Amino acid sequence: xxxxxxVRLAEAEGTAIRARDDGWMLDExxxxxxxxxxxxxxxxxxxxxxRRARSELQSACKQAFxxxxxxxxxxxxxxxxxxxxxxxxxxxxPLQSLVEDPTITEVMVNGTSSLFIxxxxxxxxxxxxxxxxxxxxxxxxxxxxxLGRRVDESSPMVDARLPGGxxxxxxxxxxxxxxxxxxxxxxxxxxxxxxxxxxxxxxxGRVSRLLAWAVRTRKNIAVLGGTGSGKTTLLNALxxxxxxxxxxxxxxxxxELRFTEHPHVVRMxxxxxxxxxxxxxxxxxxxxxxxxxxxxxIIVGECRGAETxxxxxxxxxxxxxxxxxxxxxxxxxxxxxxVTMVRYGFDLPVEVIEENIxxxxxxxxxxxxxxxxxxxxxxxxxxxxxxxxxxxADPVFTRRSLESEGVWARAPSWLDDAIDMGLIESxxxxxxxxxxxxx
Numbered sequence: 001x002x003x004x005x006x007v008r009l010a011e012a013e014g015t016a017i018r019a020r021d022d023g024w025m026l027d028e029x030x031x032x033x034x035x036x037x038x039x040x041x042x043x044x045x046x047x048x049x050x051r052r053a054r055s056e057l058q059s060a061c062k063q064a065f066x067x068x069x070x071x072x073x074x075x076x077x078x079x080x081x082x083x084x085x086x087x088x089x090x091x092x093x094p095l096q097s098l099v100e101d102p103t104i105t106e107v108m109v110n111g112t113s114s115l116f117i118x119x120x121x122x123x124x125x126x127x128x129x130x131x132x133x134x135x136x137x138x139x140x141x142x143x144x145x146x147l148g149r150r151v152d153e154s155s156p157m158v159d160a161r162l163p164g165g166x167x168x169x170x171x172x173x174x175x176x177x178x179x180x181x182x183x184x185x186x187x188x189x190x191x192x193x194x195x196x197x198x199x200x201x202x203x204x205g206r207v208s209r210l211l212a213w214a215v216r217t218r219k220n221i222a223v224l225g226g227t228g229s230g231k232t233t234l235l236n237a238l239x240x241x242x243x244x245x246x247x248x249x250x251x252x253x254x255x256e257l258r259f260t261e262h263p264h265v266v267r268m269x270x271x272x273x274x275x276x277x278x279x280x281x282x283x284x285x286x287x288x289x290x291x292x293x294x295x296x297x298i299i300v301g302e303c304r305g306a307e308t309x310x311x312x313x314x315x316x317x318x319x320x321x322x323x324x325x326x327x328x329x330x331x332x333x334x335x336x337x338x339v340t341m342v343r344y345g346f347d348l349p350v351e352v353i354e355e356n357i358x359x360x361x362x363x364x365x366x367x368x369x370x371x372x373x374x375x376x377x378x379x380x381x382x383x384x385x386x387x388x389x390x391x392x393a394d395p396v397f398t399r400r401s402l403e404s405e406g407v408w409a410r411a412p413s414w415l416d417d418a419i420d421m422g423l424i425e426s427x428x429x430x431x432x433x434x435x436x437x438x439x
Contacts, residue, residue, distance in 0.1 A: 025073075025077070025081055026081055026084055026085060028069070029061065029064060029081050029082075029085055030085060032064035032067065032069070033057070033060045033061060033064050033085065036060040036063050036064060037056055037057070037060045042056065042057065042089065050090065053089075053090070054086065054090060057085070057086060057089060057090075058082065058086070061078075061081075061082040061085065065078050065082075092139065092142070092143065093139055093142070094129035094130075095107060095109070095129070095139070095182075095184070098117055098126070099166070099184060099186065102188075103119050103120070104117045104118065104119050104186065105118045105119065105121075105185070105186050106118035106183070106184065106185050106186065107182070107183070107184040107186070108181075108182070108183050108184075109130070109136060109180075109181060109182040109183075110178065110179075110181055111130075111133065111136065111176070111178045111179025111180060111181060112128065112130045112131060112132060112133060112135075112136065112179055113128065113178060113179070114128055115127070115128050115129060115130075118228075120373050120374075121228070121369060121372070121373020121374060121375070122372070122373040133179050133180060136179065136180040136182070137172070137180055139182070140170050140172070140180060140182060143162070143168055143170070143182075144158060144160065144170070146163070147160050147161075147162070149272075151170050151172055152172075153172075153173075153174065156171060156172045156173070156174065156175040156176070157169075157170070157171050157172075157175060158170045159254065159272075160254075160272075161254045161255055161269070162184075165187050165189075165255065165256070166184055166185060166186045166187060167184070167185040167187075167254045167256070168182065168183070168184050168185075169182075169183040169185075170182055170183075187232075187256050187258070188258075189258070190258070190260070191236045191237070191240060191258040191259070191260055191261075192233055192236060192237050193237050193240045194208040194211060194212060194237045194238070194240070194241065195208070196237070197233070197234070197237055200374075201374065201376070201402060202230065202234075202374070202375055202376045202377060203376065203377045204405075204406070205435075206408070206432060206435050206436050207377055207380070207397065207406070209428075209432055210380070210396075210397075210412070210432070211238060211241075211365065211380075212241050213415070213418065213423075213424055214362070214363050214412075215238055215241035215242060215321070216241065216243075216423060216424070217414065217418045217421075217423050217424070218297075218320045218321030219320070219321065219362035219363055219414065220315045220320055220321065220322050220323075220360055220361050220362045220363070221238060221322075221323050221324075221361075221362065221363045221364075221365060222323075222324055222325070222326060222334060222361050222363070222364045222365070223235050223238070223323070223324070223325045223326075223365050223367065224325065224326050224327070224328040224330075224331070224334050224364060224365070224366055224367070225325075225327070225328070225366055225367035225368060225369075226327065226329070226368075226369065227327070228369055229367040229368055229369045229375055230367045230369065230375030230376075231302075231325040231367055232256050232257065232301070232325065233375070234365065234367055234377070235257065235299070235301075235323055235325055236257055236258055238323055239257065239259065239262070239299060239323065240261065240262075242262065242297060242321070244261075244262060244263055244264070246264070246296035246297055246321075247264045247266070247294060247295055247296045247297075248262060248264065248265045248266070248295065248296065248297050248298075248299060249265075249266045249268065249290045249293050249295040249297070249298050249299070250265065250266070250267045250268065250298075250299045250300075250301065251268050251269075251270075251283060251286045251287055251290060251298065251299070251300045251301065252267075252268070252269055252270070252283075252300075252301030252302070253269070253270050253283060253301060253302060253304075254269065254270075254301075255267060255269045255301075256301060257299065257301060266293060266295075268286045268289075268290070270282055270283050270285075270286060282305075282307065283300065283303075283304075283305065283307040284305070284306055284307035284310055284345075286307075287300065287307050287310040287311055287314060288310055290314070291314060291317075291319070295319060296319075296321070297319065297321045297322050297323070298311075298314050298319050298322045298323075299322065299323045299324070300322075300323075300324040300325075301324075301325065302324070302325045302326060302327075303324050303325070303326045303338075303341060304326065304327075304341065305341055305344050305345070306341065306342070306344045306345025306346065308326075308338055308341040308342050309342045309345065309346055309348075309353075309356075311324055311360075312338075312342070312356045312357060312360040312361075313356070313360075315360035315361065316356065316359050316360045326338070326341075328366075330366060330379065330393075331364040331366060331379060331381035331383075331393035331395075332381075332393045334364050334393065335354060335357055335383075335391050335393060338353070338357050339353045339354060339357070342356075350390075351390045352390075354389065354390035354391035355385065355390045355391065357383065357390075357391045358383055358384055358385045358390060358391035358392070359385075361383045362382065362383060362414065363380060363381070363382060363383070363396075363412070364379075364380070364381045364383060364393060365377060365379070365380050366378045366379035366380070366381075370401060370402050374402055376399065376402050377397075377399065378398065378399050378400070379395065379397065379398050379399070380395075380396045380397040381393040381394055381395050381396055382394045382396055382412050382413065382414075384413075394410075395409045396408070396409055396410060396411070396412055397409065408436040408437065408438055410438065411429075411433055411436070411438050415429050
């Protein structure tokens, strides 16, 4: 980012923060620090060595506070002003505290009219921090510049991943009618396991054990649900059950999966076109390439287009135990959606596509979000060929709400095969069936 851009941004964000009672003090601190370390020097340092630039800014703030002008001001106030100035220069300005709050999972700026956050699955309204569109656009430039991305009237939408792993989506006028919008989706640095999800109430011990067996016996699993229903969280939890001796290749549109323990993971991320309109690498390209990388398991963060056929073929050609997610309202709807996505790129008969789905996917796991924001596993279905149709989603488990226990319809057919192969002990399965009232 150029020096002039930094100056405009500092001025705009200073105005946004000025709405607070101590905003004028922040302006004074900027003036004092500017006399100690010139703006062009700080801008150059920020580009060349961000860590040193932060250290220099902190040192300049300490020098400024040592002057008589700041005598009598509390240490707490000085620390807050120093953090605010650091957020303006290096961070996300007035949004920085929200992004750093571990209890917040989403930050939504709706032009200058409103600011919302998501906490514990529920939306909360925050005090608006922007007074005009120039401030929002200045922050957008700040966010996108280090990522090598830009947004303008010819390309008014951008979806990108921040260095910390969070995902940011930007839409500006004329597409956004009420002003520039910013949506920042945060992802936890830690990975939830099936045990963690069980303790949180998202699933019980019977569901947890069945899903762990499915991963251990290398069943191909599709996790489906709506936006924010916990698909990625469950996919991460399932991946924790993959043995450390196996090589995993992950493919994502925007990297969200976390592998903190597994020793052999190759992560790949799709790439949009650059400013010149070239350089695009699609999910479909990455799935094709992954087949040449000797994977034991392929994990596709989300299937949403013609790459679905490559994913199904990978599952059908020796890469069993693979995982993927997709948007669907039920296991039955998943079949329709997969057929539609395959036909985006290939004019194949529906029966042929459905046969591929039945052969490729062993289990569909549905996630849902309750009205109070909590997520849970609401359905498990086994996929197989039917008598009258090429693919059927046969229910195994359903749960209507978090308050209900969940109903087991039957045991998956592959459990007996797993016992015969020595992958699961018969006593474990017998105990599980009794717990599910299936014996």
